[in-house]
Amino acid sequence: MYNKGTIIPGLIIFVLLVTFPLWFNAFSTASDVPKVELPPGGEKQCVAPAAEMRASHMVMLNEWRDEVLRDGKRTAVTVGGKEYRKGLQMACMECHTNKEKFCDSCHLYTSVKPYCWDCHLTPGQAKKETH
Amino acid sequence: MKYAFSFLVVIALIVIAGLGSQIPGMPYLFGVALPYLAMMIFLGGCVYKVVQWAKSPVPFSIQTTCGQGKSLDFIKHDRLEAPHTTAEVVARMFLEIVTFRSLFRNTKSEIHDGPHVTYESSKWLWVFALIFHYSFLVIIVRHMRLFLDPVPFFIDWLEFGDGIFQIGAPNWYITDVGLLLGCMLLFSRRLITRHVRIISLVNDYFPLVLIFAIALTGILMRYFLRTDIDIVNIKQLLVGLVTLSPTIGAEIGAIFYIHLFLVCALLAYFPFSKLVHFAGVFLSPTRNMKNNSRAVRHINPWNPRILPHSYAGYEDEFREFMVDAGIPVEKELSPAKAEEIN
Numbered sequence: 001m002y003n004k005g006t007i008i009p010g011l012i013i014f015v016l017l018v019t020f021p022l023w024f025n026a027f028s029t030a031s032d033v034p035k036v037e038l039p040p041g042g043e044k045q046c047v048a049p050a051a052e053m054r055a056s057h058m059v060m061l062n063e064w065r066d067e068v069l070r071d072g073k074r075t076a077v078t079v080g081g082k083e084y085r086k087g088l089q090m091a092c093m094e095c096h097t098n099k100e101k102f103c104d105s106c107h108l109y110t111s112v113k114p115y116c117w118d119c120h121l122t123p124g125q126a127k128k129e130t131h
Numbered sequence: 132m133k134y135a136f137s138f139l140v141v142i143a144l145i146v147i148a149g150l151g152s153q154i155p156g157m158p159y160l161f162g163v164a165l166p167y168l169a170m171m172i173f174l175g176g177c178v179y180k181v182v183q184w185a186k187s188p189v190p191f192s193i194q195t196t197c198g199q200g201k202s203l204d205f206i207k208h209d210r211l212e213a214p215h216t217t218a219e220v221v222a223r224m225f226l227e228i229v230t231f232r233s234l235f236r237n238t239k240s241e242i243h244d245g246p247h248v249t250y251e252s253s254k255w256l257w258v259f260a261l262i263f264h265y266s267f268l269v270i271i272v273r274h275m276r277l278f279l280d281p282v283p284f285f286i287d288w289l290e291f292g293d294g295i296f297q298i299g300a301p302n303w304y305i306t307d308v309g310l311l312l313g314c315m316l317l318f319s320r321r322l323i324t325r326h327v328r329i330i331s332l333v334n335d336y337f338p339l340v341l342i343f344a345i346a347l348t349g350i351l352m353r354y355f356l357r358t359d360i361d362i363v364n365i366k367q368l369l370v371g372l373v374t375l376s377p378t379i380g381a382e383i384g385a386i387f388y389i390h391l392f393l394v395c396a397l398l399a400y401f402p403f404s405k406l407v408h409f410a411g412v413f414l415s416p417t418r419n420m421k422n423n424s425r426a427v428r429h430i431n432p433w434n435p436r437i438l439p440h441s442y443a444g445y446e447d448e449f450r451e452f453m454v455d456a457g458i459p460v461e462k463e464l465s466p467a468k469a470e471e472i473n
Contacts, residue, residue, distance in 0.1 A: 002432060007185040010413065011178055018174060021278035021373040030280050030374070033367045055357035058300035110362045111282035111290065115297065 034105035039095035047079050047091065058114065061088060088120055134322065137337040141344045141393070148392030149385050161388040162368055163377045169395035176402025177410055184414045192429035194420040197236070201423070213422040220421055227418055231260050259320065263313025266306040267342070269293055270349075273306070277362075277369045299354070307350055314343035338406055341397055348390040359384035 001007060016023075036054075046053055048060070064086040067073040076083045077091075084091040096102040099122050107114060152161045198209025214220040226232050239253035273290055276282045294302035318339045321331040352360055364380045365387060371377035401407060413419070421427075446453065446460055451468065453460050463469070 001182060001185045002188060003185060007181065011181055014177065014181075014410070015174060018170075021275065022375075024279050024283075025370065025374050028279075028281060030370070033380070034363060051359070054361055055359075062300040106363050109280070110366050111276040111287060112301075112362070113287070113291065114300075 031109060034109045036106065037096070037098060037101040040097060041095055043095045045080055045082060046095075047077060047084050061092075061116070088116055133331065133333045134318075134336040134340070136333050137340040140337060141340050144341075144393055144396055145344065145348075145389050148389040152385050152388035152392075158379050158383065158388065161392055162379055162383070163372065165395045166372060166391060169398040173398040173401050176399075177407065180402050180407055181410055181414065184411070188432040189416045189420070190431040190433065192420055192424040193416050194422050195417040196422050200425075215421060215423050215426075217421070220419060224413070224419055228412055231257055231264075233418075234260050255316075256320065259313060259316040262309050263317060266309030266313055269306040270304075270310060270346075273304075277366050278373050280366075280370045301353055307346065310346045311343065311350075314339050314346065318343070334404055338397070338400070338404060341393060341400070345390065345393045345397065348386055348393060352384070352386045352390055356384060356386040360387060 053060075068086050074086065076085045078084070093099070103114075103116075106112070148161055151157050194214075196213040198212025199207060200213040201208045201215040208215065210219045211223055211226070214223050234257040235254065237253050237256045238250045240248055240250050242248055269289060273286065273293060276286050276290065279286070293304045293306050296303060296305070318336065321327050321335060321339075359382050361381065361383070364383055367380050368377060368383070397406075443461075446462065450460055450462070450464055454464055454469075
């Protein structure tokens, strides 16, 4: 083999780069796989089935935001005889009261940064966050 | 119809993964065994390729120069186009790899009435390549959020920048569009430009179709086919893969296995196809050699070892025979030897 002095370090760098996740995870403390916290109040019903909410809650929240803030359609949604006002804090967080456990645990684990909290204040944290 | 075959192969791969992953027990094949196998083929294959290349000697100093080489002091030396030192070579290689300078020089030739040939600068290939490669790079780095636990800050930044338009939910990424667009542009270039079309082979079309399908299945999984796509489950599997303890927590939708299987196919195909240019670009002698052939003699490593042979040495070797044959010699035989012969 020619040019060993550059080829071998080059190959080592390549292998280290490709296996980066392997040794990064080996040298960092893993977090537990998050489990969604069920509503503390014991509510069983939501605006949509659990699987659908899990997969596309962000789409629904986005639609609600557009309808309420941009089109002024504030009519409540009625599902199974129960009325839900369109809004993160008015509907979702009525039952799922704990933001850290219900929202943040999965979002942090998968590095999802929803910009809900750019405008919304975390319930109970209103005094701390002022931006 | 070389391009049609590429589509057929990719469709076949999609069908295999789509149907195969639905058979009970098979998710472990598609989600665990094949990714490990593909990754080993990728790593092993790339290292093998590079070692094979490194074993081939470079008999001549064959750098391509595009500017004035180092000469007399009053002649301006083009340091980047005709590098004379290692530092200049490194600078040239860096710009080649990061900005694709050789594609920037692409020209379009046309025959006009006369007949005469014209050449004009054609930057499209360069633009398409930049869109394609940088989108692909950002997407690969962005995917690290699914493999790394905890997610390092620079991946957050990259994701934020990529989704800066904040369109839709989940956020729409610039690079997703870039990759699809890049694939389509490079593919249509091969179809539309006649002289490129005639030299295009299945192994030119296939990677483009495959990468397009990977991007498309990824986008479908993120925005449209959300059934059983729970990102927490997926991350659990992928972190499991890289910590060597993979588990499939709950059922994951077929689109995920299709996406993953196509990526595995790409990884396994990578080292043995034209895609290995990502390693080859570092080892191309026309770029990584110094343009110093007037200052330093390039010695072909496979030259046999031939030592200089002076006349004095020649005479030393054959003196007896020369004297014997009556050929005049510069240095006479020693008396003892002369006696022996006579």
